[in-house]
């Protein structure tokens with residue numbers, strides 16, 4: 190690789206710069222740019238068909254961007270140059286030889302990656318908690334253990350970057366927690382950069398340290414996981430015996446509201462949400478005491494749908 194194609198990346202291990210990708214007339218990515226730092230667990234969130242796998246395939250050199258540049262570990266990615274794979278682990282879906290055992294599957298992965306140290310198989314088995322299952326045929330593993338085997342294959346060669354395309358689909362909460370602990374360990378103690386895609390914010394939020402939302406082919410929002418909670422929209426939900434009268438009172442006092450699908454009155458107004466007691470006082474004084482008055486935080490999927498401009502009622 191020429192010195193000119195090297196990017197002075199500092200701690201940035203993944204860099205995507207103004208990437209466009211079209212298949213014929215069909216535009217999948219439209220000026221996508223993002224950066225991921227060493228040791229980060231970056232969640233790449235988007236609806237089905239948003240372009241996540243296309244992006245991942247370009248990062249791996251399996252697809253060529255129509256325009257724009259991608260860098261991994263400071264090196265420009267060139268389609269068809271698989272040298273990069275020495276330092277990158279990739280899990281597309283948990284693929285394995287069903288009639289071979291966990292050990293046999295991992296030994297094949299080891300040889301395919303050109304890792305000469307046979308102990309690497311045992312190391313990865315113990316790291317992923319596959320010890321009790323190592324002599325089982327892959328086809329007889331539980332879904333969670335199949336996913337673990339997939340991740341074990343992706344990390345047999347101690348990669349510096351792990352790219353996991355939808356790795357937590359179908360895992361139960363305990364399985365998600367185990368994968369999270371393992372990814373945290375890799376990221377925090379070994380500086381591995383993890384790039385995980387999913388269409389479920391709820392799942393990604395349990396493992397990622399930062400999330401980027403891709404929609405209509407570009408990154409529309411990046412958010413640190415620690416700040417997600419405070420970004421969730423809060424609503425005040427009201428119910429009462431005479432809702433028409435209640436709405437009149439609200440209107441007269443300048444409150445904006447809407448009706449929910451289940452026939453409650455919802456106020457998104459920040460002032461109402463922050464001071465629910467003031468609203469309660471007003472309604473009581475107006476002879477419309479609420480039978481329900483509750484501040485409700487939107488859930489993570491609601492947040493995601495709001496960010497991409499799709500209300501729950503529209504899907």
Ligand SMILES: Nc1ncnc2c1ncn2[C@@H]1O[C@H](COP(=O)(O)OP(=O)(O)OP(=O)(O)O)[C@@H](O)[C@H]1O
Pocket residue numbers: 212215217235236237238239240241242243244388
């Ligand atoms: N080789 C191709 N030729 C034509 N269209 C393609 C090709 N590969 C992907 N697409 C289209 O590009 C869009 C993005 O696909 P991609 O697989 O990147 O989405 P995704 O975000 O990974 O979604 P999913 O979660 O469903 O895998 C889809 O509409 C898909 O049909």
